[in-house]
Structures are given as structure tokens and as C-alpha cells.
Amino acid sequence: MRASYIIPAENLRTFGEVVFQKVGVPRKDAKIVAEILVEANLRGIDTHGIYLADLYARRLEKGLMNPNPGFHFEKKRAGIGILDADFSMGQLSTLEAARRAVKLAKGVGIGIVAVKNSNHFGAAAYYAEYCAKRDCIGLIMSDGECDVIPYGGREKFLGTNPICCCIPAGKYPWFCMDMATSEVAFGKVRAAVEAGEPIPPNWAVDRDGKPVTDSAKAYAVVPMSGPKGYALSLM
Numbered sequence: 661m662r663a664s665y666i667i668p669a670e671n672l673r674t675f676g677e678v679v680f681q682k683v684g685v686p687r688k689d690a691k692i693v694a695e696i697l698v699e700a701n702l703r704g705i706d707t708h709g710i711y712l713a714d715l716y717a718r719r720l721e722k723g724l725m726n727p728n729p730g731f732h733f734e735k736k737r738a739g740i741g742i743l744d745a746d747f748s749m750g751q752l753s754t755l756e757a758a759r760r761a762v763k764l765a766k767g768v769g770i771g772i773v774a775v776k777n778s779n780h781f782g783a784a785a786y787y788a789e790y791c792a793k794r795d796c797i798g799l800i801m802s803d804g805e806c807d808v809i810p811y812g813g814r815e816k817f818l819g820t821n822p823i824c825c826c827i828p829a830g831k832y833p834w835f836c837m838d839m840a841t842s843e844v845a846f847g848k849v850r851a852a853v854e855a856g857e858p859i860p861p862n863w864a865v866d867r868d869g870k871p872v873t874d875s876a877k878a879y880a881v882v883p884m885s886g887p888k889g890y891a892l893s894l895m
Contacts, residue, residue: 672698672710679713680749683720684727689752696751700783707847708783716749716780725749725779731756739768743775750781754800758787762794771796780804785838788826792834798826807846809880811890814869816880820845821893841893842881849878 676694681687694710701709719725729748733756735741741760745753757773764771781787784800791798804819820840827835844863852859852875861871864878872878883889 669698669702672701676710676713679717680720680727683717685720685749686728689727689749692755693749693751696755696782696786699786703783703785705783707845707851711847711851712780712782719779720749729753733760733773735764739764739770740772741774743773745775745778747777747779750779751786753778754781754787755790758790758798758800762791762796765796783838784822784824785826785836788824788838789834789836792826792828792836795828797828798824800824805846807881808842808883808893809865809869810894811883811887814865814867818842818883818890818893820881823892839884841884841889843884843889844881846881849875849881853878 673691673694676697677687677690680690680693685693693716697708697710697712700706716725720727724747726747729746729752731746731748731753732744733741734744741764743753743757743760745756753775757775761771761773764773781802784802788798788800801821801823802819803821806816806818807820808818809815810817820842822838822840822845824838825836829835849859849864857875858873859875859878861873862882864872864875864881866872866877867879883893
């Protein structure tokens with residue numbers, strides 16, 4: 661069983677900033693990414709929190725992420741644009757896309773921004789809530805690495821492809837839904853492997869497509885709710 665520690669959020673933020681700066685990320689950007697990761701921890705989504713700092717640092721060292729990206733935004737028409745993220749850290753490009761979308765929406769009533777050449781962005785709720793705080797409905801969708809089998813299949817074909825929607829509600833707390841279209845995010849399986857813990861039988865399958873509880877034997881996760889999750893992910 662994993663040991664449990666209580667660490668002040670500010671300490672985690674500082675840790676993240678230091679880690680990312682060590683691999684070439686400018687201080688301002690390192691602070692933003694660390695803030696977004698720790699916010700996931702505070703929401704109870706530790707698999708999308710500061711736990712990812714090691715993975716991101718290794719990707720930065722390997723050149724899979726660009727520590728000094730140059731964003732290029734192209735407005736295609738009223739309310740619609742494309743952001744070329746130059747292989748930046750996903751938190752930076754997604755937050756920039758949310759800012760652009762809100763600006764477009766304030767002008768014509770709707771803002772849609774597609775992002776290309778980006779990376780893993782952590783938990784989607786942060787960006788949808790950014791929109792809700794500015795009196796816009798935030799809808800965030802993304803593809804991901806192939807970690808999910810099709811309904812009834814055996815080979816990886818889809819990403820966990822999250823969908824997040826955040827709707828402002830005036831004086832009341834906003835509604836926020838943030839979910840993977842798979843039964844769980846693959847990060848939860850990865851965390852179980854590292855901790856040497858089993859997983860529920862409805863999370864993942866082995867290479868033969870059979871359900872597994874041994875996290876080390878998990879090859880892919882399954883769509884949530886069978887064909888319904890598969891359809892949402894494919895969409």
C-alpha cells in the first residue's frame with residue numbers, strides 16, 4: 661500500500677516550477693503549468709496532478725515537447741480559429757486556446773479554437789472553468805494516445821478522448837463535467853502499476869482482450885459504458 665503524505669499545495673507548485681525550469685521551460689510558463697497540475701491535485705485527480713512532472717520533464721529532455729514554443733493563431737472566420745502550438749506543453753497551448761475562444765465569443769457569441777501540434781494538457785476542467793469564470797460555456801474535447809480498445813475489440817485504436825463541459829450558473833456554483841470516454845484514464849492504470857496495486861476487473865484488458873486485475877498485465881483500457889463510450893470516443 662502506498663504511503664500517504666500531506667504536502668502544502670504551494671510546496672508542490674514550487675517543486676513543479678523548479679523541475680520544469682531545470683529542463684529549459686521559462687519561469688513564467690513553468691509557473692503556469694505547475695499551477696494547473698496542482699489544481700488537479702486539489703480536485704482529487706492526482707493522476708493528472710504534479711505526478712505528471714516527471715513524465716513531462718522526460719519528454720522535454722527528449723525533445724518531444726518544446727520548452728520555448730512560438731504560438732501561431734490563424735483566424736479562419738468570425739468565431740473560429742486554429743492555434744498552431746509548436747509542440748508546446750499542453751497546458752500552455754490549451755490555456756491560450758481558451759483565452760482566444762473567449763475573446764472570439766465576446767465578439768460574435770461563439771468561439772471555437774482547434775489546437776494542433778500540442779501535447780498532453782492534464783485535466784480538462786481547468787480550461788473549461790476558465791471560460792465559465794468569464795461568463796462563457798466552456799466545452800473542451802481532445803484526442804489522446806492510443807490506449808483504448810474499440811467495443812468488442814482487442815487492439816488499441818482510440819485515445820481516452822476526454823470531454824469536459826463547464827456552464828456558469830449566475831450566483832450558484834457552475835456545473836462542470838470532466839470525463840474520459842474510457843472507463844478510466846490510462847494514468848490510473850499506470851499509477852497502479854507503479855504502486856504494485858491491482859485494478860478493478862472492468863478497467864482494462866490484456867493482449868488477448870480479456871479483463872485483468874493485475875495492473876502490470878493491462879494492455880489497454882476499455883470504453884466507458886461499452887458501445888456508448890466507444891461511440892463518444894469515435895465521435
